[in-house]
Amino acid sequence: MEFPKITLVGVGLLGGSVGLAAKASGVASSVCGLVRRKESIDECLAAGVVDEATLVPDKALADAGLVILCTPVGGMGKLTGRLKPHLEPKAILTDVGSVKAGVVAAVEQQWPRFVGSHPLAGSEKTGVAHAHADLLQDALCVVTPTAQSDATVVDTVETFWRSLGSRTLCLSPEAHDTIVARTSHLPHVLATALVRAVLGRAENGEAEFCATGFRDTTRLASGSAPLWRDIALANPIAIAAAVADLQTELDGLRLALDAKDAAALEKFFEDGQTLRGEWLRGKK
Amino acid sequence: MEFPKITLVGVGLLGGSVGLAAKASGVASSVCGLVRRKESIDECLAAGVVDEATLVPDKALADAGLVILCTPVGGMGKLTGRLKPHLEPKAILTDVGSVKAGVVAAVEQQWPRFVGSHPLAGSEKTGVAHAHADLLQDALCVVTPTAQSDATVVDTVETFWRSLGSRTLCLSPEAHDTIVARTSHLPHVLATALVRAVLGRAENGEAEFCATGFRDTTRLASGSAPLWRDIALANPIAIAAAVADLQTELDGLRLALDAKDAAALEKFFEDGQTLRGEWLRGKK
Numbered sequence: 001m002e003f004p005k006i007t008l009v010g011v012g013l014l015g016g017s018v019g020l021a022a023k024a025s026g027v028a029s030s031v032c033g034l035v036r037r038k039e040s041i042d043e044c045l046a047a048g049v050v051d052e053a054t055l056v057p058d059k060a061l062a063d064a065g066l067v068i069l070c071t072p073v074g075g076m077g078k079l080t081g082r083l084k085p086h087l088e089p090k091a092i093l094t095d096v097g098s099v100k101a102g103v104v105a106a107v108e109q110q111w112p113r114f115v116g117s118h119p120l121a122g123s124e125k126t127g128v129a130h131a132h133a134d135l136l137q138d139a140l141c142v143v144t145p146t147a148q149s150d151a152t153v154v155d156t157v158e159t160f161w162r163s164l165g166s167r168t169l170c171l172s173p174e175a176h177d178t179i180v181a182r183t184s185h186l187p188h189v190l191a192t193a194l195v196r197a198v199l200g201r202a203e204n205g206e207a208e209f210c211a212t213g214f215r216d217t218t219r220l221a222s223g224s225a226p227l228w229r230d231i232a233l234a235n236p237i238a239i240a241a242a243v244a245d246l247q248t249e250l251d252g253l254r255l256a257l258d259a260k261d262a263a264a265l266e267k268f269f270e271d272g273q274t275l276r277g278e279w280l281r282g283k284k
Numbered sequence: 285m286e287f288p289k290i291t292l293v294g295v296g297l298l299g300g301s302v303g304l305a306a307k308a309s310g311v312a313s314s315v316c317g318l319v320r321r322k323e324s325i326d327e328c329l330a331a332g333v334v335d336e337a338t339l340v341p342d343k344a345l346a347d348a349g350l351v352i353l354c355t356p357v358g359g360m361g362k363l364t365g366r367l368k369p370h371l372e373p374k375a376i377l378t379d380v381g382s383v384k385a386g387v388v389a390a391v392e393q394q395w396p397r398f399v400g401s402h403p404l405a406g407s408e409k410t411g412v413a414h415a416h417a418d419l420l421q422d423a424l425c426v427v428t429p430t431a432q433s434d435a436t437v438v439d440t441v442e443t444f445w446r447s448l449g450s451r452t453l454c455l456s457p458e459a460h461d462t463i464v465a466r467t468s469h470l471p472h473v474l475a476t477a478l479v480r481a482v483l484g485r486a487e488n489g490e491a492e493f494c495a496t497g498f499r500d501t502t503r504l505a506s507g508s509a510p511l512w513r514d515i516a517l518a519n520p521i522a523i524a525a526a527v528a529d530l531q532t533e534l535d536g537l538r539l540a541l542d543a544k545d546a547a548a549l550e551k552f553f554e555d556g557q558t559l560r561g562e563w564l565r566g567k568k
Contacts (some may be wrong), residue, residue, distance in 0.1 A: 018492055140492065186482065187478060190474060192556035193533035193556075194470065197530040198555055205366055206466055208454040209404060209464060211424070215564075221556040224557075227516050229553055232545055246477055246481040247534055248475035250531055265517060273505060275479050275483040279491050
């Protein structure tokens, strides 16, 4: 499979990395970036992630067989409405948003040749300067068709991600959102809550005592606040349920601490150690 | 300052790193390791962390001017009782335990020339094979004197840690425990609770979706379960209070999720991002 032209709408860390990987893999003859700010054009070209960057939708979308929305999840519906008049009739549309149900519903009603994607690859770093071609390599990319999806479109989008080195898996948008609420959104909100609980209440010079363990456990809290506000707004019920399960774990821990229950405390830590060890081994 | 002989009681990751750093800095003419298992002798010598390793307390402690307990916090009181008959009368005793009040009370009543220490350096890795000389470099080492501590002993122990490249700070054992409950024990129990909440309830193949964010946020959960059981048992009230503050943060988040309150959600993430950014800048 090869596209004469692929267009990235929004070229940050993830969009830029898709651009680099698409160029490296040869899946596209030409990669174009549609950006909002004039300075982004030079940034994209300097980072070498696209062959061409422009502010003009008509120019960006002409002849593009695959268009990938790499913008924050909050505005993808409206964005599609603005892009629609400029899309080639046969253009296939996908996105890289980390929440799917709302995005998919908003976009596919405007462009039936759309199927949602979520490459599970990222960084707390943002911006095209941090893009790198192997971000997608060996990553899992979830593709989220619905009952209305065209099988050829789904197949093309899956094949595209595989050509960048990602593994793909098809799930309904709702199933995807329930799972990532636990595996991705929960770690993120927890990292943030931990920063707030420790550094937001640092009455005894706690900042000086925070070392590498704190640094790694809170790494995700440095992610973009507007981006995560939109993710939280797009998946509130599943995230709240995941937080509730986490709080149940903490309630159990507090009971064991109050009772100085050595066996229960050891089991708490032992289960965590074992489960994580099994997970790590499964990754290899 | 130079000690003719320093003895490490227990030679794992931290003890081994202290041994390497003491040898490299020239603070000790000779470093001896007192270990429990026969195989540990060869492991210590293979890792090059001590000049001599033995199972025999009398041999290990003869002529040792500084003795450092590098064993789990649960058993340090009993251990001191067993070592006492073999200690030189002038020997200075310290430890590297991550909880202080209970350890200090148990040890100093048996050996007045004791002052507690806690080098804030570690790893989820354990064992002498992972020891390295620069683990202590630029680390904060808290020294915890009490009203009964001999000023010369405190001064000697502080000078020792500084000679390994650590910065030192004196705090009461209780103040230390309150602070590390937040900065160290809370991240650890949270990492464990997260593993349990996600991988312990993985009904939809969640393990496959856990990526680098989950990996880093849960790194601490791979620490030794018996070690952390003992830390939790030694500091239950302060840890429970820290967990309660964390739960207050999560309660606030759930209210904002239920209300789909965009401003509150943005502030939640924004505060976390800002506080962590300020902390990281302060570390440089």
